[in-house]
Amino acid sequence: MREISYTVPAEFDGVQAQVFLKSRGISRRVLTALKRSGGLTRGGGILRTVDAVHAGEVITLQLDGGETSVAANPELSADIVYEDEDVVVFNKPPFMPVHPSQRHHDDTLANLFAARYPGLPFRPINRLDRNTSGLCVCAKNQFAAAALSGSISKVYYAITDGTPPGDTVDAPIGRLGDSVIERCVTPDGKPAVTHFRKIAGERRALLRITLETGRTHQIRVHMAHIGFPLCGDDMYGGDCTAISRQALHCGEVEFTLPVSGERITISAPLPEDMAAILDGTNERT
Incomplete structure (x- = not known):
């Protein structure tokens, strides 16, 4: 059971509990769950979402896992x-x-x-x-x-053979024929925009990639569409001689902490198999 408490500030004196809690990022769905479980309290007693709250009161949420x-x-x-x-x-x-x-x-x-x-x-x-x-x-x-x-912003890292031209792919993505899994660029697909820039590498390029949209296989499809499929991506035509999976890594996420509202950034280094093919130590014969 997770318990979260908020003290009502002066500017919310006299407003309904639901108005105050929504200002703290509590969604309607969570408020509904709290009403059903009796998990919204004030001074040890049940608080209804329509009840008025007053400055200095402590409102407690008991969240069922x-x-x-x-x-x-x-x-x-x-x-x-x-x-x-x-x-x-x-x-x-x-x-x-x-x-x-x-x-x-x-x-x-x-x-x-x-x-x-x-x-x-x-x-x-x-x-x-x-x-x-x-x-x-x-x-x-x-x-x-x-x-x-x-609320999450993500940065991906990918490796291609050679350096793709430009810095943006703006091309709609949809299903490939009757395939449940495979995707392709198609005029009747959903809008998809991928931004990229080379940050390392010579024969192979390490790309830093951000997305405006989140389509299935978006990075893989877009890189293949411009003629630079990801290394190891057997579904979309990548060279699989140096790595046994698509060379794609979510290396950075930025998000807002639910209670404090602090914006934080978390990162993870490039995994060994991707780092190895940049310097050629993982070449297969």
Whole structure:
């Protein structure tokens, strides 16, 4: 059970509790859950969302963690690069799915989360493909999930053979034929914009990438579209001789902490397999 308390400032004296709490980033969905559970209190007594609050009063939220049906797997590991009472940020290794599926029942980040935080539902705020490494932000309660949703800025790092021209790809993305997984640039797709710049490398280029949109496989599709697929990306035509997965890493996330409102930036270094192909130490013969 997560407990959060707020002291009502003078400028909110006499307003409804829901007005004050919404000013603190509490979503309507969380308020509804608090009403159902009786988790909104003042001075030890139940507080209704329509009740007036007054300056100096302490309003307390008791957030139920919820339930989970995901099997715990304590044998899995992923580095934790940030953690507080509301948020945990994992550095997900490559080849680990985020969610269980028909082919992956107990080897996912969700299974690891279930082992580390028994009983808490798995609430990832950003998601990564199985073979993509990097930072995955997870909320520990419904309040944090609502506060974090839409607030995360991400920076990706990718490696291509050669340096792509320009710095932006603006091309719509949609499904490739009847494929459930594969995507392509297509006129009737959804708008997609990718920004990139080279930050290192000679024969191979290390790109720093940011997105205006979040389409499935967006970076991979856009780089392939301009003739520079990611190294190791067998789905979109990348050279797989030096690395066994797409060379893509979520290396930086920026978000606002749910309670304090502080904006923080978390980073994770380039993984060994990607660093190796930049300097040629991981070449295959």
